[in-house]
Amino acid sequence: MTDPILKTNGLSKRFGGVKALKDVSFDVFPGDVLGIIGPNGSGKTTIVNCITGFIKPTSGKVFFRGKDITGRPPHKIADMGVTRTFQVMRPYYSLPAYKNLVIPLFSPRAKRTGGWRGGGNLGNRQTIAIDILEDIGFERDSYIPFKKTSTLPTGYLKRLELARCLALKPEIIICDEVFSGLSMSEIASMVPLIERLQDEGITIVMIEHRLRELFQVANRVMVLNFGEKLIEGTPLDVMANKKVKEAYFGSEEVEEVMTYA
Amino acid sequence: MSTQESRKERIDRGIKVRSDGLYALMSWRELSYLTLPRFIMIAGMLSLPFLMPDMYWQRVISIVCIYAILALSFDFLAHYVGLVSLGGAFFIGTGGYIAGILNSYFSIPPFLTVPLAAIIGGIFCTLMLLPCLPLKGVYFAIVTLMYPLFMARVIEAFDIFGGTDGLVGIDSFSSSFAEQYFVIGMVLIFLFGLRRFVTTDRGLIFTAIMDNDQAVKASGIDITRYKALAVFIASAMGCMAGACLTHIYMWSGISQFALDFSILPIAATVIGGAGTLVGPILGCLILVPVSELLRDFGTLRIVFYASILVGFILFKSGGIMEFGQRKYEQFERWTQI
Numbered sequence: 001m002t003d004p005i006l007k008t009n010g011l012s013k014r015f016g017g018v019k020a021l022k023d024v025s026f027d028v029f030p031g032d033v034l035g036i037i038g039p040n041g042s043g044k045t046t047i048v049n050c051i052t053g054f055i056k057p058t059s060g061k062v063f064f065r066g067k068d069i070t071g072r073p074p075h076k077i078a079d080m081g082v083t084r085t086f087q088v089m090r091p092y093y094s095l096p097a098y099k100n101l102v103i104p105l106f107s108p109r110a111k112r113t114g115g116w117r118g119g120g121n122l123g124n125r126q127t128i129a130i131d132i133l134e135d136i137g138f139e140r141d142s143y144i145p146f147k148k149t150s151t152l153p154t155g156y157l158k159r160l161e162l163a164r165c166l167a168l169k170p171e172i173i174i175c176d177e178v179f180s181g182l183s184m185s186e187i188a189s190m191v192p193l194i195e196r197l198q199d200e201g202i203t204i205v206m207i208e209h210r211l212r213e214l215f216q217v218a219n220r221v222m223v224l225n226f227g228e229k230l231i232e233g234t235p236l237d238v239m240a241n242k243k244v245k246e247a248y249f250g251s252e253e254v255e256e257v258m259t260y261a
Numbered sequence: 262m263s264t265q266e267s268r269k270e271r272i273d274r275g276i277k278v279r280s281d282g283l284y285a286l287m288s289w290r291e292l293s294y295l296t297l298p299r300f301i302m303i304a305g306m307l308s309l310p311f312l313m314p315d316m317y318w319q320r321v322i323s324i325v326c327i328y329a330i331l332a333l334s335f336d337f338l339a340h341y342v343g344l345v346s347l348g349g350a351f352f353i354g355t356g357g358y359i360a361g362i363l364n365s366y367f368s369i370p371p372f373l374t375v376p377l378a379a380i381i382g383g384i385f386c387t388l389m390l391l392p393c394l395p396l397k398g399v400y401f402a403i404v405t406l407m408y409p410l411f412m413a414r415v416i417e418a419f420d421i422f423g424g425t426d427g428l429v430g431i432d433s434f435s436s437s438f439a440e441q442y443f444v445i446g447m448v449l450i451f452l453f454g455l456r457r458f459v460t461t462d463r464g465l466i467f468t469a470i471m472d473n474d475q476a477v478k479a480s481g482i483d484i485t486r487y488k489a490l491a492v493f494i495a496s497a498m499g500c501m502a503g504a505c506l507t508h509i510y511m512w513s514g515i516s517q518f519a520l521d522f523s524i525l526p527i528a529a530t531v532i533g534g535a536g537t538l539v540g541p542i543l544g545c546l547i548l549v550p551v552s553e554l555l556r557d558f559g560t561l562r563i564v565f566y567a568s569i570l571v572g573f574i575l576f577k578s579g580g581i582m583e584f585g586q587r588k589y590e591q592f593e594r595w596t597q598i
Contacts, residue, residue: 052479078481090476092469102462103469104480125462168481 003066005030005203006051006082006172011060013046013227020046021057022227028172033194033204035214035235038224039247044207045087047224048174052084053077064172079109081171085161085178087207093150097138100149100160101129104167113169129167136163137193155186162193172203179210187213215239223247267595275592298589302539306449310441319437323509325549326444327353330502332526332533332541333451334495340536341459342491343471345398347523348386348405352499353506354412354518356382360504361428361513371432375443375504382500387493394488406523413518427514434508444505448542451498456538467491525549532573534580543581 004027013021021043028034049055053074062070105125115128134140136159165173179187194217208214215235223230225247280294313319331349338344359378363369393404434440458464470477507513533540555562
């Protein structure tokens with residue numbers, strides 16, 4: 001078996017008296033799409049924050065390619081290629097959409113790698129930025145890349161979050177609820193995008209509430225409840241599990257999901 | 262044409278659209294829409310020393326320019342990087358003392374002390390402010406407000422650099438024209454330099470940090486480095502202004518750490534228009550002479566001064582520049598009904 005690209009070992013985080021994460025260990029292997037699900041407040045976003053350095057775990061370790069990256073500052077971790085999106089979108093609202101990508105293209109990592117599809121040296125940043133946007137579903141001829149970010153609808157902002165990760169030529173993208181707040185048709189166009197990124201060799205960790213779509217793309221799923229890892233396995237295993245049903249689904253929805261999976 | 266057949270139509274961004282980007286090259290008229298205000302600004306600033314009647318008012322111009330540089334640095338930090346700095350007095354004092362020390366202890370001439378004070382002072386201020394760079398908004402403001410008080414007390418308590426008397430007998434600029442044109446030139450260079458810089462792609466990183474620092478961190482960019490660079494730019498400008506002040510008064514002392522240098526640039530920014538860079542300079546051009554004119558009223562001038570400020574905040578909170586620019590870009594014509 002190959003070595004895991006990302007590995008957490010007994011990750012715990014306390015906020016005062018609240019134990020947000022209790023001893024969570026999991027592995028992500030290259031090419032995986034790992035789904036992390038769990039009820040509200042089960043510690044999903046806390047895991048992302050711990051891995052990407054936005055908060056320091058109380059105890060436990062995070063390894064990337066066997067290297068301990070626990071507690072390193074966010075920009076160092078992003079520099080290694082572990083990128084994330086934010087649940088509450090964080091674009092630069094005052095800038096045009098494509099300038100949102102010019103910013104990450106100034107990072108040391110983009111300079112080294114040449115950005116998404118870049119062959120080691122960085123060309124014109126604005127051209128690359130527009131190319132990435134087109135690649136991820138912004139229509140080039142529609143002037144949408146040039147519109148002010150604050151005027152864009154949610155669907156585009158979610159894509160912009162992904163595009164910011166892609167600008168760094170990432171090895172892992174951790175998506176924090178990219179499907180939430182989108183319409184059914186927007187989600188339907190987002191799923192092939194995720195599949196395509198996986199095909200291009202990017203490892204993806206997805207935190208999601210939209211189980212139907214998650215189970216389409218994920219090859220493994222981990223369930224969290226009250227900061228603890230409940231179970232990890234293939235989507236079918238997870239759905240069949242009784243503990244998961246009790247903690248999360250409610251029996252009716254499981255059947256519904258089963259029929260789609 | 263009677264009013265029954267036609268009505269007046271107002272297009273809000275008429276001039277802006279006609280003179281934006283490539284469109285400005287369409288005709289001389291469009292070109293002049295774009296260049297004339299800038300030309301008037303530059304020509305006006307450069308002719309100020311000739312327009313002023315006597316030595317006293319010529320000195321006021323120099324002081325206006327020193328405040329203008331400070332206000333520029335405040336506007337840049339506050340509205341393009343998101344760091345609200347009350348450190349104007351800190352920058353002026355540091356620059357002033359460095360220039361004073363270099364001149365009186367090492368007898369370095371003014372044309373060298375000014376750039377040296379800018380660089381050394383910039384590095385010193387940046388190092389002092391480095392620990393508080395993660396702070397935001399009002400917290401950063403409080404720390405920057407503390408430093409000038411701290412520096413003044415240190416100099417007073419240890420009786421260094423002339424103690425409460427300050428450093429006296431410092432060389433002045435070679436002539437009053439040299440003095441005025443140097444500070445005016447600096448204001449213009451910093452104004453147009455900063456305006457160009459904040460719109461370049463690299464300058465946008467600062468705006469991005471202000472918009473959303475988490476996203477910049479997630480993009481693999483070290484925001485502390487960029488914030489430090491911004492503080493260096495702003496404090497070097499402030500220190501340069503301080504060095505000029507020292508040479509203008511031929512003296513550097515504790516009163517250079519006075520809070521006026523922190524507060525007046527902010528007032529000027531409010532009056533002139535926040536985030537416009539030109540606005541704060543206009544604000545200084547109004548506020549400083551007004552405060553000189555009101556000098557006869559003694560302490561009552563604070564009342565006048567405050568009323569001007571309150572009036573602006575209540576009625577023109579966007580500032581002169583924002584209002585003026587909107588009016589300038591409006592385009593009026595008669596159309597047939």
